Amino acid sequence: MLTAYILITLVAVLGHCEDFLGTTLIGRPLVLSPLVGLILGDLGQGIIIGATLELIFMGNIKVGAAIPPDVITGGVLGCAFALLSHKGAAIALTLAIPISILAEMLVSLLFISRATLGARFAAYAAAGDYRGISRLHILSGLLKPLLMGGITFLALLLGAGPLTAALHHLPPWISAGLQVAGNMLPALGFALLMNLMFRKHVAPYFFLGFILAAFMHLPVIAIGGIGVIIAVLVTNGAFSRAGASGTGADPDFDDDFPDTTVATPVAVSGGATDAASGAVSGVATGLISRGILRRIFFRSLTLEANFNFETWQNTGYAFALIPALKRLYPTKESMAQALKRHLQFFNTSPYGCTLIMGISTAMEEQYSKDPAFDPESISAVKAGLMGPLAGVFDSLFWGTLKVIAAGVGTSLALKGNLLGPILFLLIFNVPHLVLRYQLTFQGYRTGARILQKLAGNQVMDKLTLGASILGLMVVGAMPATLMSIRIPIDIGPSGSALSLQSILDQVIPSIVPLGLTFGVYYLVKRNVKTTYLLVGLMALGFVGSMIHLFA
Amino acid sequence: MIKLTRIDDRLVHGQVAFTWAPALGIDCLLVANDKIAGDEFQKMALGLAKPAGTRLLIKSISDTILFLKDPRAETYKILILVNSVKDALLLSEGVAEITSINFGGLRTRPGAQSVSKAISLTPEDLEHIRVMQARGLELEVRQVPTDPKESIAQLC
Numbered sequence: 001m002l003t004a005y006i007l008i009t010l011v012a013v014l015g016h017c018e019d020f021l022g023t024t025l026i027g028r029p030l031v032l033s034p035l036v037g038l039i040l041g042d043l044g045q046g047i048i049i050g051a052t053l054e055l056i057f058m059g060n061i062k063v064g065a066a067i068p069p070d071v072i073t074g075g076v077l078g079c080a081f082a083l084l085s086h087k088g089a090a091i092a093l094t095l096a097i098p099i100s101i102l103a104e105m106l107v108s109l110l111f112i113s114r115a116t117l118g119a120r121f122a123a124y125a126a127a128g129d130y131r132g133i134s135r136l137h138i139l140s141g142l143l144k145p146l147l148m149g150g151i152t153f154l155a156l157l158l159g160a161g162p163l164t165a166a167l168h169h170l171p172p173w174i175s176a177g178l179q180v181a182g183n184m185l186p187a188l189g190f191a192l193l194m195n196l197m198f199r200k201h202v203a204p205y206f207f208l209g210f211i212l213a214a215f216m217h218l219p220v221i222a223i224g225g226i227g228v229i230i231a232v233l234v235t236n237g238a239f240s241r242a243g244a245s246g247t248g249a250d251p252d253f254d255d256d257f258p259d260t261t262v263a264t265p266v267a268v269s270g271g272a273t274d275a276a277s278g279a280v281s282g283v284a285t286g287l288i289s290r291g292i293l294r295r296i297f298f299r300s301l302t303l304e305a306n307f308n309f310e311t312w313q314n315t316g317y318a319f320a321l322i323p324a325l326k327r328l329y330p331t332k333e334s335m336a337q338a339l340k341r342h343l344q345f346f347n348t349s350p351y352g353c354t355l356i357m358g359i360s361t362a363m364e365e366q367y368s369k370d371p372a373f374d375p376e377s378i379s380a381v382k383a384g385l386m387g388p389l390a391g392v393f394d395s396l397f398w399g400t401l402k403v404i405a406a407g408v409g410t411s412l413a414l415k416g417n418l419l420g421p422i423l424f425l426l427i428f429n430v431p432h433l434v435l436r437y438q439l440t441f442q443g444y445r446t447g448a449r450i451l452q453k454l455a456g457n458q459v460m461d462k463l464t465l466g467a468s469i470l471g472l473m474v475v476g477a478m479p480a481t482l483m484s485i486r487i488p489i490d491i492g493p494s495g496s497a498l499s500l501q502s503i504l505d506q507v508i509p510s511i512v513p514l515g516l517t518f519g520v521y522y523l524v525k526r527n528v529k530t531t532y533l534l535v536g537l538m539a540l541g542f543v544g545s546m547i548h549l550f551a
Numbered sequence: 552m553i554k555l556t557r558i559d560d561r562l563v564h565g566q567v568a569f570t571w572a573p574a575l576g577i578d579c580l581l582v583a584n585d586k587i588a589g590d591e592f593q594k595m596a597l598g599l600a601k602p603a604g605t606r607l608l609i610k611s612i613s614d615t616i617l618f619l620k621d622p623r624a625e626t627y628k629i630l631i632l633v634n635s636v637k638d639a640l641l642l643s644e645g646v647a648e649i650t651s652i653n654f655g656g657l658r659t660r661p662g663a664q665s666v667s668k669a670i671s672l673t674p675e676d677l678e679h680i681r682v683m684q685a686r687g688l689e690l691e692v693r694q695v696p697t698d699p700k701e702s703i704a705q706l707c
Contacts, residue, residue: 349565390561455596465603527574
């Protein structure tokens with residue numbers, strides 16, 4: 001058993017290494033639970049547990065500093081305990097939820113205490129010691145996998161025995177209750193997703209997704225495909241008709257109060273702009289080779305390794321740029337200046353960070369050649385881009401791509417299909433890594449010009465609208481395909497009783513999951529705490545199962 | 552109608568676009584900042600992050616005050632973003648409709664003291680906060696709308 005515990009601990013360590021490995025979602029339960037299943041000799045059950053946990057945690061994404069429950073530790077331990085006691089997904093998630101909430105507190109503490117390393121990083125920077133910065137960045141990054149791995153191991157060692165014994169004596173009515181309670185919980189995941197994506201102007205697409213899934217029983221992949229086609233048609237149509245009319249602007253109002261929609265990137269003024277266009281027009285050749293840019297891309301994968309609550313991703317940013325800085329700044333003094341510059345506060349979406357890194361590299365090169373170039377502008381451009389680009393890339397990757405990947409992945413994995421976790425990783429990471437790689441080069445070569453192009457001809461508006469249509473269609477399909485809640489009530493005399501569920505199925509199939517999802521969504525909108533909703537849903541399912549209202 | 556006045560040194564970004572704008576049904580993001588109002592590059596960058604179907608206005612502090620006093624501003628559901636406590640104070644002095652300020656994010660700066668996960672305040676900030684408190688404004692700390700409101704007074 002000890003070997004199994006050690007292997008399971010390694011799975012948790014791998015999951016926590018996600019911050020090193022490009023935030024590639026390898027820490028999601030859909031990916032880790034099958035590995036735990038494999039170790040404990042039940043791959044099929046591991047895949048199903050992974051899908052069940054993913055459904056519940058899928059809305060729990062990280063936006064800015066809001067740290068979600070630690071689904072890595074919770075998921076691995078929940079899955080392991082359930083499999084060790086030969087129980088199913090219901091037990092896994094009953095355990096995973098409290099564990100992940102407890103583990104989150106530890107992770108938060110780590111993010112707070114990492115800030116104390118700031119002084120060390122600053123000292124290394126002042127000495128121009130880029131090796132010291134790299135070393136500390138990686139060491140600090142190892143803290144999280146090691147700490148949480150240790151806790152996973154301890155929990156397995158101390159908890160597995162008593163827990164399996166206790167679970168062994170679990171009365172069947174509790175198991176049945178937990179089963180139904182677990183089937184209720186995806187409603188919370190869907191509602192949290194809707195909270196991110198549901199807007200009045202795209203609401204119909206949610207219902208289109210629902211109808212395609214509930215009435216026509218299309219698989220999620222097909223709905224995603226239809227979603228892509230509709231998104232392309234709609235965005236082309238909406239924007240070719242009449243420029244700005246889509247937003248319902250009031251032209252009179254605009255005349256009096258000139259709007260600042262970016263129309264003329266020609267009128268260049270202000271420090272940051274000059275610098276950025278300098279980086280654009282600059283003859284960015286010679287010093288920075290393709291190899292260096294490639295290294296920046298690979299190093300960018302560790303952007304979040306030393307994530308902390310004071311300076312956030314700053315050391316990841318400096319760590320990524322070091323290959324370029326080494327090439328550009330041979331003296332200790334100039335290196336120290338550059339390191340200091342890039343240890344300033346930084347926070348953006350990891351999926352688009354290389355674009356800013358490429359631009360920074362071009363500007364650093366400019367500065368290294370031309371001492372008259374104002375280095376302040378390098379920081380200004382970085383600071384100006386990190387927020388907006390975080391919005392863009394988070395919405396594309398968290399808001400759309402991950403939803404589609406999870407929709408396709410969980411729908412397959414719920415049937416025990418190994419393709420579920422594999423497709424989940426591929427759908428998300430192929431576009432992610434290709435784009436992230438390309439953006440390093442784009443940022444370096446064209447600098448801010450690419451952004452001006454994007455801002456100029458409504459590419460971003462098209463992209464965000466298209467992405468929200470596609471994402472929402474897939475979310476709409478979810479209550480119908482990924483949630484099984486029935487009402488086992490018969491109506492009429494016992495001889496000729498009609499099952500209420502079969503009547504409902506004839507009118508609107510999956511109306512119960514849809515109604516539950518909207519109910520939870522309404523409460524989320526009213527700012528009811530997620531924890532209360534979680535407990536409430538579980539109680540509703542549990543009690544519902546006991547009084548035979550739900551099954 | 553002003554739905555929220557938020558201090559956030561990253562101005563428009565994920566938390567604003569995905570959590571605040573939908574939670575409050577915002578149809579107009581108003582960035583009030585003298586420096587950015589004159590910087591095409593920054594305006595362009597902020598334009599990228601604008602959520603679909605939302606208007607983005609970027610105005611100087613004085614233009615913002617004029618804009619908010621215009622009755623036609625009533626037709627919009629506005630989220631005002633500033634990146635400093637000082638700008639929030641200036642706005643609240645010019646616009647009576649602002650009765651509450653949300654502290655979303657102020658990173659560490661030299662001389663600033665951290666009072667919560669996302670908020671650091673300099674002595675000048677504290678000075679401005681005292682002025683706003685004295686005028687009876689609600690000063691609350693929340694990163695995302697689902698956070699519980701914490702009063703800034705309890706934190707510093």
